[in-house]
Amino acid sequence: MQIRSFQLSDYRFVSELLEEVLSEECCEETMGAFARQLSCDSELVLVAESEGVIAGVLIGTIDEQKGYVYRIAVxxxxxxxxxxxxxxxxxxxxxxxxxxxxxxxxVDKHNEMLRPFYESLGVKAMEYSRLARPLSIVAG
Known part of the structure; x- marks a missing residue:
């Protein structure tokens, strides 16, 4: 498995992955945030590729000197x-x-169910944050 930066040729596969694993509402929100993040800093969109298949994606962003893990989908x-x-x-x-x-x-209502995953990585309660502004503003 290789973790790498998103490439334009990944767009269709990432879109399909998000549609498959996220709820419809979550997917709509994520696609908007995904597009905005790509337009301002595509290096913070990572894909996991395994034998030519996009197995997972993580969308991150930076607001001042805080980094946010916004959405992960596998x-x-x-x-x-x-x-x-x-x-x-x-x-x-x-x-x-x-x-x-x-x-x-x-953390939003869509990420709430991932708390056990993040806690297994050692994320403490104080390291969760509800974005005060939508990702479109944070990323801009």
Missing amino acids: LTQYRRQGVGTALVNAMHNRFSKRKVLKVLVA
Whole structure:
């Protein structure tokens, strides 16, 4: 498995992945945030690729000196194989290189069910944050 930056040729596969694993409402919100993040800093959109298949995606953003893990999605058949963990670790490395002082998980009603996953990575309650502004404003 390879973790890498999103490439334009990934767009259709990432869109399909998001449609498959997210609820309709969550997918709509995520697609808007995904497009806005790509327009301002595509290096904070990571994909996990396994044998030519986009197995997972993570959308991150930076607001001042805080890094946010906004949305993570992994195809069902690749779950519990370390894909999500690898994506989060790669994003943390990107944040570190950019001198981000604090990394937070952006929690909304769609991410709430992922708390056990983040807690398994050692994320503490104080490291969750509800974005005060939509990602479109944070990323801009």
